[in-house]
Amino acid sequence: MKNSFAYIILTLLIVSCSKTNNGLLMQTSSTISIDSNDTKDSIIIKAAHVVPTKNQYEALKNEFIAFIHFGPNTFTRMEWGNGMEDPKIFDLKNLDTDQWCEAMKAANMKMVIITVKHHDGFVLWQSRYTKHGVMSTEFQEGKGDILKELSASCQKYGIKLGLYLSPADLYQIESEEGLYGNLSEYSDRVIPRPVEGRPFKNKTTFTFNVDDYNEYFLNQLFELLTEYGPVNEVWFDGAHPKRKGGQKYNYFAWKELISTLAPEAVVFGKQDIRWCGNESGATRDTEWNIIPYEANPHEMNSFTDIMQEDIGSREKLYDAKYLHYQQAETNTSIREGWFYRDETLQKVRNADDVFDMYERSVGGNSTFLLNIPPNRDGKFSDEDVRVLNEVGQRINETYTTNLFAEALGAKNVLDDDITTFELLDTEEKNSVIETKAPITINRIVIQEAITTHSERVEKHAVDAWLDNDWKEIAAATNIGYKRILRFAEVTSNKFRVRVLQSRLSPAISNITAHYYKIRPPQLSITRNLDGLVSIQPKKHAFGWKPHGEDSSGNLNKTLEIRYTTDSSTPTKDSKLFEESFKMTAGEVKAKAFAKNVEGSEASKKLGILKNSWKSLASDSFEPEHFDIMAFDENPDTYWKSKETGSKHHLNIDFGEHKTIKGFAYTPQRHNADGMIEKGVIKISNDGIVWTILESFEFGNLINDPVTRTHQFEKEVTTRYIRIESTVIAGGKKTAAIAELDFFES
Numbered sequence: 001m002k003n004s005f006a007y008i009i010l011t012l013l014i015v016s017c018s019k020t021n022n023g024l025l026m027q028t029s030s031t032i033s034i035d036s037n038d039t040k041d042s043i044i045i046k047a048a049h050v051v052p053t054k055n056q057y058e059a060l061k062n063e064f065i066a067f068i069h070f071g072p073n074t075f076t077r078m079e080w081g082n083g084m085e086d087p088k089i090f091d092l093k094n095l096d097t098d099q100w101c102e103a104m105k106a107a108n109m110k111m112v113i114i115t116v117k118h119h120d121g122f123v124l125w126q127s128r129y130t131k132h133g134v135m136s137t138e139f140q141e142g143k144g145d146i147l148k149e150l151s152a153s154c155q156k157y158g159i160k161l162g163l164y165l166s167p168a169d170l171y172q173i174e175s176e177e178g179l180y181g182n183l184s185e186y187s188d189r190v191i192p193r194p195v196e197g198r199p200f201k202n203k204t205t206f207t208f209n210v211d212d213y214n215e216y217f218l219n220q221l222f223e224l225l226t227e228y229g230p231v232n233e234v235w236f237d238g239a240h241p242k243r244k245g246g247q248k249y250n251y252f253a254w255k256e257l258i259s260t261l262a263p264e265a266v267v268f269g270k271q272d273i274r275w276c277g278n279e280s281g282a283t284r285d286t287e288w289n290i291i292p293y294e295a296n297p298h299e300m301n302s303f304t305d306i307m308q309e310d311i312g313s314r315e316k317l318y319d320a321k322y323l324h325y326q327q328a329e330t331n332t333s334i335r336e337g338w339f340y341r342d343e344t345l346q347k348v349r350n351a352d353d354v355f356d357m358y359e360r361s362v363g364g365n366s367t368f369l370l371n372i373p374p375n376r377d378g379k380f381s382d383e384d385v386r387v388l389n390e391v392g393q394r395i396n397e398t399y400t401t402n403l404f405a406e407a408l409g410a411k412n413v414l415d416d417d418i419t420t421f422e423l424l425d426t427e428e429k430n431s432v433i434e435t436k437a438p439i440t441i442n443r444i445v446i447q448e449a450i451t452t453h454s455e456r457v458e459k460h461a462v463d464a465w466l467d468n469d470w471k472e473i474a475a476a477t478n479i480g481y482k483r484i485l486r487f488a489e490v491t492s493n494k495f496r497v498r499v500l501q502s503r504l505s506p507a508i509s510n511i512t513a514h515y516y517k518i519r520p521p522q523l524s525i526t527r528n529l530d531g532l533v534s535i536q537p538k539k540h541a542f543g544w545k546p547h548g549e550d551s552s553g554n555l556n557k558t559l560e561i562r563y564t565t566d567s568s569t570p571t572k573d574s575k576l577f578e579e580s581f582k583m584t585a586g587e588v589k590a591k592a593f594a595k596n597v598e599g600s601e602a603s604k605k606l607g608i609l610k611n612s613w614k615s616l617a618s619d620s621f622e623p624e625h626f627d628i629m630a631f632d633e634n635p636d637t638y639w640k641s642k643e644t645g646s647k648h649h650l651n652i653d654f655g656e657h658k659t660i661k662g663f664a665y666t667p668q669r670h671n672a673d674g675m676i677e678k679g680v681i682k683i684s685n686d687g688i689v690w691t692i693l694e695s696f697e698f699g700n701l702i703n704d705p706v707t708r709t710h711q712f713e714k715e716v717t718t719r720y721i722r723i724e725s726t727v728i729a730g731g732k733k734t735a736a737i738a739e740l741d742f743f744e745s
Contacts, residue, residue, distance in 0.1 A: 062160065115164040119170055398514050407513075421507040677699070
C-alpha cells in the first residue's frame with residue numbers, strides 16, 4: 001500500500017496544483033494515467049483528482065446552447081443530402097439572424113453552433129477553396145455569407161459562436177475532381193494555401209504532412225477560425241453517409257490548428273466533449289464526466305461514441321489505463337428532424353418537453369444542445385419561437401430567485417459563488433440550511449467544486465424538517481457540475497443535504513432552493529375495447545426519436561386528476577382517478593389539479609362498446625383484418641382504402657341492434673392523406689342491401705385533423721352500418737379512418 005501511495009504522489013507531480021480552503025495542497029489534472037500496480041483504492045483516489053480544463057468548465061457554464069441545421073436540405077426537405085444538389089436549390093431570399101439570436105437569448109441560451117458544412121459539402125460562408133456553397137446561389141447575388149451575418153448577430157446579442165464542420169463531404173466524394181479519398185500522396189503542405197486576390201489578415205501559417213482532403217479541410221478551418229470572430233466550440237460529427245478511398249483524417253493537425261487559432265474553443269467528438277449517446281434528449285440517471293480510457297485521449301486520432309448506460313462507475317474505472325475528464329452534450333431537435341421541412345406535418349416539441357429536458361440535462365451534469373432549424377424564409381418559425389420564449393420564461397421564473405439567499409448555514413455553499421466551497425470532510429458529510437421563515441420549494445440545485453476537487457459525490461439525499469423530524473424529500477446519485485433535484489413541494493424552514501457515498505471528501509460549492517410554478521397539463525381520456533377508461537396527461541404529438549420520459553409527470557410531482565361521469569364540471573372534491581374504471585357509454589369529464597391550481601377541462605363522449613364489432617366488407621388496401629383498425633380504440637392505427645377514386649366504404653356489424661343518434665370520425669394524423677371530407681352513412685337490415693340514412697361533411701381536416709362529430713336528424717335502430725366517402729380532402733384518392741364511434745340514445 002505504501003508503494004502504491006508513493007506512486008500516486010509521483011504521478012500527480014506532473015499535473016497542476018490548487019489549494020483547498022483549509023490550505024492543503026491538492027494535485028489535479030484533466031487526464032491521469034493508471035499504473036498496473038494501482039489498487040482499486042488508489043484508482044479511486046486518482047479519479048477524485050480528475051478535473052475539467054478551463055475551456056471545458058467554461059463550456060459547462062454555458063448550460064443551454066443552440067444548434068442550427070441550415071442548407072440545401074432545408075429546401076429539398078431531406079435529412080441528408082447526396083452532395084450532388086445544384087447549389088441554386090438553396091433558394092434563400094431573406095435571412096434574419098437577429099431574429100434567431102433574439103429567440104435564443106429569450107430562451108437563456110449562451111451559445112449557438114451552426115452547420116457551416118453538413119455531410120453534403122455545401123458551405124454557408126464565402127470560402128476560397130470551393131464553389132459548392134452560397135457563392136453559387138442567388139442569395140444576395142452570390143455574395144451572401146450566412147456565417148458572417150450570424151457572427152455579427154451573436155456579438156450584438158452576447159451569444160457565443162460554435163461551428164459544425166462535417167468531416168464527411170459527399171460533394172468531395174461524388175465530384176469528378178473531388179478531393180475526398182482521391183488517394184493523393186501525403187506531403188508537407190502550408191496552411192492556409194494562398195489564393196490570389198483573397199489574402200488573409202491573420203498571417204499565421206502551419207506546415208502539416210497531409211493529403212489533399214486534409215489540406216482542404218485545414219484550409220477551411222483556417223478561414224472559419226480567423227475571419228468570423230471568436231469561436232468557442234468546434235463540432236465534429238462522427239456520422240458518415242458514405243466513404244471513399246480509405247480516406248483518413250489527420251485530427252492531430254486539426255487539433256494543433258484549432259488550439260492555436262481558437263485557444264478558448266472546446267472540440268466536440270474528440271478529447272473535450274462527447275456525445276450523450278442518443279439524439280432524443282434522453283439522459284442517464286448518473287452522468288459521470290470522469291471517463292475510463294484504454295489509451296491516452298490526448299494521443300488519440302479518433303474517438304468512438306460511448307453509448308452504454310454505465311460509463312463511469314467505480315467498476316468501470318478499475319479497468320482503465322487512463323482517467324479523463326470528458327463532459328457530455330445532450331443533443332436533440334425542437335422539430336421532428338434536424339432540418340426544417342414544413343409547418344404542418346413536422347411536429348414541434350412543446351414547452352413541457354423542452355423544459356423537462358433542460359432540467360434533466362443541465363441538472364444531470366451535462367450541457368443541453370437544442371437544434372432549431374431555420375425555415376425557407378431564413379427565420380425561426382413562429383411555433384419554435386413561442387416554445388423558446390415559454391421555456392426561457394420558465395427558467396427565469398424558477399431559477400432567478402434563490403429561496404436560500406438569506407438562509408443560515410455554511411457560508412461558502414450559500415453565497416451563490418461557484419468559486420467558493422465547503423469541504424465535507426467530517427464523518428457525517430452533511431450541510432444543514434435554515435431559513436428565517438418557512439419557505440415552499442420543489443427544486444434544489446447542488447454543485448460541486450469540480451475545478452479543484454473533481455466529481456466526488458456518488459450518492460446524496462435531501463431532507464426537510466417536518467413534524468419535528470427529518471424526512472427525506474429527494475435522493476440521487478452523482479452531482480458533478482450541477483444536479484437539479486425535483487420533488488413534490490414541501491414547506492419548512494430547515495433542510496439538510498447528506499452525502500451518502502463519495503470518492504474522498506467532496507467539496508460542495510453551491511446549494512440553492514427554488515420553486516417551479518405548477519402548470520397542470522391537458523388531459524387525455526381513453527377507453528380500451530373492454531370498456532376500461534383511463535385518464536392521463538395528454539401526450540404531445542411528437543414522433544421523432546422518442547426519449548421515453550413522462551415530461552408532465554417529471555415537472556409536476558403533486559398532480560391529482562379528478563373526474564365526473566354525470567356531465568358535471570370536475571372540482572377538487574370530485575372523484576380521484578387512481579385506476580382504470582369500466583364505462584359502457586356516456587361522457588367523462590376530467591381536470592388536473594396541483595395544490596390550488598387547476599388545469600383545463602377535458603371531456604370525452606364514449607360511444608357504444610366495440611368489443612363485439614365486426615367488419616363485413618370494405619375496399620381496404622390491406623387484407624380483411626386491416627378493417628378493424630378503424631374501431632380498435634387506438635387512434636394511432638388506421639384503416640386505409642384502395643386508391644381507386646373518391647368513393648370508398650367500410651361496413652360494420654355491431655353484433656346486435658343498437659339505437660344510435662350520431663357518430664364521430666377521427667382522421668389519421670400520420671400524413672395528409674385519406675381525410676374524408678364528405679360522405680354518407682347507410683344502414684341495412686341484412687348487411688347486404690343498404691339505404692342512405694344521412695350525408696355528412698367535415699371541413700378543414702388537413703389543417704385540423706381532430707375528431708369530428710355528426711348528429712343524426714333522428715335516432716335510428718340498426719345492427720349493420722356503412723360509412724361511405726364521396727369526397728376526399730385535397731383531391732386525394734384514398735380514404736382513411738383512425739377511429740369510428742357511434743353514440744347511443
